[in-house]
Amino acid sequence: MSQNTILYIVVGLILAILLGIGVYYLLRYLRGSIKITLNKKAYGGDEEIHGSFDLHAKKPIEGNFLVARLICTKKVEYTNQDNDSSNSSTQNSTRTYEVYRYENMIEQGSFYDAGFTKTYEFTLKTPDAQKSNALVDMLSTAMNFLSDKRITFKWHVEVVLDAEGIDLADTQKVYVNLSSIT
Numbered sequence: 126m127s128q129n130t131i132l133y134i135v136v137g138l139i140l141a142i143l144l145g146i147g148v149y150y151l152l153r154y155l156r157g158s159i160k161i162t163l164n165k166k167a168y169g170g171d172e173e174i175h176g177s178f179d180l181h182a183k184k185p186i187e188g189n190f191l192v193a194r195l196i197c198t199k200k201v202e203y204t205n206q207d208n209d210s211s212n213s214s215t216q217n218s219t220r221t222y223e224v225y226r227y228e229n230m231i232e233q234g235s236f237y238d239a240g241f242t243k244t245y246e247f248t249l250k251t252p253d254a255q256k257s258n259a260l261v262d263m264l265s266t267a268m269n270f271l272s273d274k275r276i277t278f279k280w281h282v283e284v285v286l287d288a289e290g291i292d293l294a295d296t297q298k299v300y301v302n303l304s305s306i307t
Contacts, residue, residue: 189288194226205217
């Protein structure tokens with residue numbers, strides 16, 4: 126194969142992938158939508174998050190379950206520096222872990238007709254930082270400032286309608302402050 130043929134194949138594959146992603150989001154948009162509304166964006170430990178979301182089904186949807194979640198992910202970025210005398214290079218790697226999940230099941234096994242619109246209320250609980258062993262890891266972040274890794278925690282509220290075919294979902298970023306531990 127010539128270089129031009131390989132180039133055309135690679136460009137064609139990239140375009141096919143981008144087209145597939147675009148079609149997926151178009152079908153999801155045409156099926157319906159979920160829009161989350163939160164009272165505030167910042168919370169402390171052992172606090173409740175009160176919110177609501179609007180579910181709008183543009184086409185009939187056979188739902189398996191409807192759930193609201195609070196999720197925290199820990200992202201660890203490692204920097205490995207080789208101090209070899211002939212080659213000085215830096216390698217970066219990233220690992221992401223889910224460290225907290227709280228779910229509130231809203232509905233199970235429901236059918237939503239075309240044109241269905243409803244506002245749902247939900248309550249999620251932030252962790253009690255003084256009692257949670259899973260979040261002790263967050264306190265170690267302050268100890269890692271001298272090491273070759275960078276740790277960040279990202280919190281978000283998500284609402285998902287798991288359905289036959291394409292799911293509907295929305296996500297909102299929130300801030301949870303657990304540093305008030307004495």
